[in-house]
Amino acid sequence: MAFESLSDKLSKTLKKITGKGKLTESNMNDMLKEVRMSLLEADVNYQVVKDFIASIKEKAMGTEVMESLNPGQMVVKIVREELVNLLGPEDAKLILNENGITSVMMVGLQGTGKTTASAKIARFAKEKLKKKVLLAACDVVRPAAIEQLKTLGASIGVEVFSLGAETPAVETARAAKAYASQNGFDMIIFDTAGRLHIDEALMEELSEMKQEIEPQDILLTVDAMTGQDIVTVAKEFNEKLEITGLVVTKMDGDARGGGLLSVRSITSVPVLFVSSGEKVDDLEEFHPDRMADRILGMGDMISLIEQAQDKLDEKVAKESAERMMAGVFTFNDMLAQYDQISRLGSLSGVLGKIPGMGKMGAKLDDDKVNNQILHFKAMIQSMTPWEREHPDCIKSSRKIRIARGSGMKVADVNKLIEQQKQMSSLSKMMSSGMGGLNPFAAMRRGGGMPGASKHAGSKKVKKSKKKKKK
Secondary structure, three states, rough: OOOOOEEEEEHHHHHHHOOOOOOOHHHHHHHHHHHHHHHHOOOOOOOHHHHHHHHHHHHHOOHHHHHOOOOOHHHHHHHHHHHHHHOOOOOOOOOOOOOOOOEEEEEEEEEEEEEEHHHHEEEEEHHHOOOEEEEEEEOOOHHHHHHHHHHHHHHHOOOEOOOOOOOOHHHHHHHHHHHHHHOOOOOEEEEEEOOOOOOHHHHHHHHHHHHHOOEEEEEEEEEEEOOOOOHHHHHHHHHHHHHOOEEEEEEOOOOOOHHHHHHHHHHHOOOOEEEOOOOOOEEEEOHHHHHHHHHHEEEEEEEEEEEEHOOOOHHHHHHHHHHHHHHOOOOOHHHHHHHHHHOOOHHHHHHOOOOHHHHHHHHHHHHHHOOOOOOOHHHOOOOHHHHHHHHHHHOHHHHHHHHHHHHHHHHHHHHHHHHHHHHHHHHHHHHOOOOOHOOOHHHHHHHOOOOOOOHHHHHHHHHHHHHHHO
């Protein structure tokens, strides 16, 4: 994940300063030196780092901080505040046209995920802003972009307007605007052409389109993996088009994050959205304060809760909780849980938003976990409806059939059955009020996490059964 290395280093550095009983200029300078090196290694612009460190030092060496009861904690507070200022003091939002159709022009170089980002923002506007959205396919340089946008539009239930690759982009944009007006659309998102690099032909076409459609927002799509090139590209596009915001893609990669930390300070262009996956729902509004918390290893529970509300099936979650509280946990319940987990995206991303769980998330191999979930789901789907709801009936011959049907081994089926038994035992304990357990605690202990080892809780279950027999 982006910022992973920076987050780890900053967390360690700030932990050292909070452990000091007294704050001195000497240990303060040592801390600032480490913060400076961490930021430079993350590819943050040199001048940005210099100003950032100077501002922290000026505030941290004040009398109010030096003589406070917890000077180390005050320094952490200052670092967080300066990080928020660096990323943008306020949340940036889409500019909505209250008296007509809102026009959003998407620009960027080829390969940054601009077409996919257009569809993601269309979904966001439709679901969150409750707008009737039209996608306009104005990338006629790359014919595949039109078909790609149509496919993405169909997947989110948003209409795509196109006059084909033979029609000039500006003419398509003009016609799309007229079509939107005639058919009651609230918003148009124009997916424009990109190039491998910035050139006069590209900028001339985009400038002409800007004059034609008069957009409220011009959003530049940039790739988080390009580092400081984000700043260079943003500066050039901003000089020619006066862009209003950035959409940062590929945040789930191993980008150091320096470009994202530098761009607002250098260009004054805010980040509106960040994307951390290929799916159309892998888009988040950018909140500087929440991102600062993530970078400092403090988690981001608000975003996680919003993500859960947006992606999880409330009805399924409620039914699963009710069944568990009633002491019931079958393979149908397990399948429902795996589907819910998959909806949330990468498990490492989820753990990264939970305070104190960032390191665990960083060590997690998402591909391995996803493969295990797919294998478990394949085995469950190879069962008959009766077997799914009555796990105890699965004996030798049934195990062999399930293994063959899913392309797995009998040993794998046994592992799945053991997972189900552990969760079933825990749900029965929950129903009887023992231990105050909950599903998330159970997952942490290994009951519902694919590939997890047996936990202490399972031993307690066995002991309780022995007592009952006596």
